[in-house]
Each structure stands twice: as C-alpha cells, then as structure tokens.
Amino acid sequence: AQRVTQPEKLLSVFKGAPVELKCNYSYSGSPELFWYVQYSRQRLQLLLRHISRESIKGFTADLNKGETSFHLKKPFAQEEDSAMYYCAPKTGGGNKLTFGTGTQLKVEL
Amino acid sequence: DGGITQSPKYLFRKEGQNVTLSCEQNLNHDAMYWYRQDPGQGLRLIYYSQIVNDFQKGDIAEGYSVSREKKESFPLTVTSAQKNPTAFYLCASSGGTAATGELFFGEGSRLTVL
Numbered sequence: 001a002q003r004v005t006q007p008e009k010l011l012s013v014f015k016g017a018p019v020e021l022k023c024n025y026s027y028s029g030s031p032e033l034f035w036y037v038q039y040s041r042q043r044l045q046l047l048l049r050h051i052s053r054e055s056i057k058g059f060t061a062d063l064n065k066g067e068t069s070f071h072l073k074k075p076f077a078q079e080e081d082s083a084m085y086y087c088a089p090k091t092g093g094g095n096k097l098t099f100g101t102g103t104q105l106k107v108e109l
Numbered sequence: 110d111g112g113i114t115q116s117p118k119y120l121f122r123k124e125g126q127n128v129t130l131s132c133e134q135n136l137n138h139d140a141m142y143w144y145r146q147d148p149g150q151g152l153r154l155i156y157y158s159q160i161v162n163d164f165q166k167g168d169i170a171e172g173y174s175v176s177r178e179k180k181e182s183f184p185l186t187v188t189s190a191q192k193n194p195t196a197f198y199l200c201a202s203s204g205g206t207a208a209t210g211e212l213f214f215g216e217g218s219r220l221t222v223l
Binding site: 006032044052088093094098099101 | 144154208210212216
C-alpha cells in the first residue's frame with residue numbers, strides 16, 4: 001500500500017543543535033514531495049518542495065530514491081523553528097497531497 | 110485581503126444532526142480541498158474539487174458530502190452518518206500562479222458532537 005511515514009511524533013532538540021525530521025514514503029514511481037509547517041497560532045503552510053532543491057529558513061530536504069526518504073534537515077536549530085512539520089507526497093492529479101502524521105519539533109534553550 | 114475563510118471556527122452539534130461547514134476563497138483558485146485533522150493521525154483528505162461542478166472523494170469521504178456550485182465556495186456537510194465527526198476540519202485551495210503542490214489553508218473549524 002502507498003503510504004508516507006513520519007516515525008517521530010515529537011522531536012526535542014537544544015538550540016544550535018542539528019535537526020533531522022524523518023519522512024519515508026512507499027509510493028511507486030517518482031513522487032513529488034513537500035514539507036509543510038504549522039507554527040503556533042498560524043495556518044498550515046508550505047515550507048519547501050523537493051523539485052526546487054531550495055533552502056528555506058535554513059531547512060533543506062533531499063529526496064533519496066534508494067531509501068525512499070525525504071528527510072528535513074537544518075544544521076543549527078533556532079527557537080522559532082518550534083512547530084508541527086508534515087511530510088506530504090503528491091498522490092494524485094492536480095495538487096492532491098497525502099499528509100504524514102506529523103512531527104512536533106520543540107527547540108529548547 | 111486575499112485568502113481562505115472558514116466558518117464557523119467552533120461548532121457544536123447534537124448526535125443525529127447534519128452540519129455544514131463553510132469555506133470561501135478569493136484567490137481565484139480552481140481547486141479546493143477538505144481535510145480532517147485528528148491528534149496523532151495527521152491530515153486526511155475527505156473530498157476535493159479541481160473545477161466548478163466537479164468533485165472527487167478522498168480517503169475518508171463516508172458520512173460527508175460537498176458541493177461546488179461556485180468557484181469561490183466549497184461547503185462541507187457532515188451528515189449524521191459520520192460515525193466519529195468530532196474533529197478539526199481544514200479547507201485548502203490551490204491553483205492560479207501558486208507553485209505546484211502549494212495549498213493555501215484556512216484557519217480551520219472545530220466540530221464537537223455532544
């Protein structure tokens with residue numbers, strides 16, 4: 001079955017430490033993958049897309065087809081990175097996305 | 110001010126009653142979506158519409174209905190057939206000049222069944 005897995009419900013790191021939010025998928029072919037973020041009291045919003053190979057707010061995500069992973073990384077966590085992060089592959093026509101269960105990132109001082 | 114507006118923010122319903130959640134967008138987007146968000150389960154797609162007068166079932170459509178009579182509006186009805194309707198509901202839209210895969214979300218509606 002096609003699915004997306006975020007194994008960690010909660011990830012707690014200290015400020016300045018590296019961050020890696022894991023995402024594994026089991027979709028066939030070459031899916032397009034996205035990371036969405038929801039900060040406290042804000043709307044869910046797009047963080048970055050794998051096809052653009054961009055760095056947003058210091059975060060990057062590399063699609064590893066061999067491991068079927070799309071982990072989100074940042075070398076030095078900041079307090080403002082505390083939020084809920086969702087991995088989302090595109091699973092249908094248009095912009096139909098399937099969201100993972102999310103990982104709550106908490107950056108402690 | 111452009112964006113997606115969901116109403117009401119909070120809604121209480123008695124068992125056996127239908128309730129309709131409103132979603133309006135002024136972004137001129139063709140596609141609109143309804144997701145349900147439950148703790149520990151992430152977002153699950155209920156229904157989506159890629160164009161006016163057309164919509165498709167998502168992963169958990171049972172007990173829900175939608176209509177798309179206008180481009181700007183995509184109301185969701187939670188019927189009495191939905192076994193576990195208490196949840197947080199999110200509406201989203203996409204299209205226009207937005208990037209591929211970019212959904213614009215509303216602030217959500219929290220439905221509680223008493």
